Amino acid sequence: MTLESVLVSRDWQEISVLECILGSLHIGVAVESDPERASAKLSKSKVDAVIIDRDLRGTESLAASLCSSQSNGDSVPLLLLSGSPGRHDLPATGATFFFEKPISVEQAVRTLSAARNMMLTGRLRYYRQTLAIPVSLTFGARTKWSVQLTNVSRGGIGVRTRRPIDISGPIKVRFSLPGMKGSVQAKGELAWTDDAGNAGIRFVEIPEHLGRNMQLWLEKQYFAH
Structure with a gap:
């Protein structure tokens, strides 16, 4: 069984780096450029993590919904947010991990490796x-x-x-x-x-x-x- 993620972004540099590192960590990734389509996908399928580019217009409600579910203790995907250096609001959102763009390979490896451990722990918690x-x-x-x-x-x-x-x-x-x-x-x-x-x-x-x-x-x- 493979860990699965959804990446909501239109930033080709971000997509390129994250797809490469996610693949090396054996984490499947589906890229969605439209926040509404991403939200519809998440309502119908189970994934282990969602990475949202907060510089992409229309992602506010999607990120807020996932953060709210996490704070309520619901079983929801791990949330990772990315944004430009000028975005000082990311730490206050309640997401577990953050990327500052432009995302370097070193930053992606370090952050996604830590995220993978949490994703795996979540999967194994109920595995028999x-x-x-x-x-x-x-x-x-x-x-x-x-x-x-x-x-x-x-x-x-x-x-x-x-x-x-x-x-x-x-x-x-x-x-x-x-x-x-x-x-x-x-x-x-x-x-x-x-x-x-x-x-x-x-x-x-x-x-x-x-x-x-x-x-x-x-x-x-x-x-x-």
Whole structure:
């Protein structure tokens, strides 16, 4: 799966630089020269980022709408704004990143690399990788279950058990992901369960290095599909 962006601009120099850098970062880009067409496109399709040239007439309402959605906590694209050096209003708009024109390659690489990390984090926040591997669950000091893992995400795992989980309290989780060195060991809690033996376990504590390795593993699985 590829990260996607929309660039709203008529500035050929800006378009040329940003298209080149976005491509090198494996971010797809659709260029729209008309703000109204861009707005219509965004209402019908999901993208990860929108770059708006604020020197282009008619972009005020589009930028304001996206900023308002971000401040309300809605799931919206990452917003990046560009403008001439004389535009001192950009920082007050609420956008995440800014470009000052003319945009240099160095500035584009630095800003878009940081933006890509945020875009990827947003995608992976809700991504679940399905797989069937054994997982060990330990409740308290003595009770230990060997169950089937059905999916994994940054925030927890889904499991299938022979009988519904009716034990409360902290859960120690241990499993090994294909292609990842070492096992994942974390502390969790029961998020939900049903009568068929399916359950969700939310991570509440996981070592930093394991969390980072899981993030990299999930990224590989995500882009492989």
